[in-house]
Amino acid sequence: MILCLCKGVSDRKVRELVKQGQSLREIVDTCHAGTGCGACAMDLREIVRHETDDEKSKIIALNTCS
Ligand code: FES
Incomplete structure (x- = not known):
């Protein structure tokens, strides 16, 4: 889209x-x-905020699994 x-x-x-960070x-x-x-x-900000939260969640999950 x-x-x-x-x-x-x-x-x-x-x-x-x-x-890519x-x-x-x-x-x-x-x-x-x-x-x-x-x-x-507004939509741009919302997508970046949402995706950044997802990336942080993945990093936290990886760190707690190791
Ligand atoms: S739609 Fe006009 S700046 Fe993005």
């Missing part, structure tokens, strides 16, 4: 960047999502 129509950035791309600021700098009209900014 295209998340940012202005810059043609998909939600999949944003999720990939979070998995990028912060919201780094994602914006990399793909420019949210730098046009701003209509996607």
Whole structure:
């Protein structure tokens, strides 16, 4: 699904960047999502927050299993 129509950035791309360890600021700098009209900014923030929480949960689970 295209998340940012202005810059043609998909939600999949944003999720990939979070998995690579990028912060919201780094994602914006990399793909420019949210730098046009701003209509996607709330959704962008929410996806990054959700995916970051998922990544943290995976790290905690890995650390407690070893
Ligand atoms: S839809 Fe993302 S900046 Fe316009």
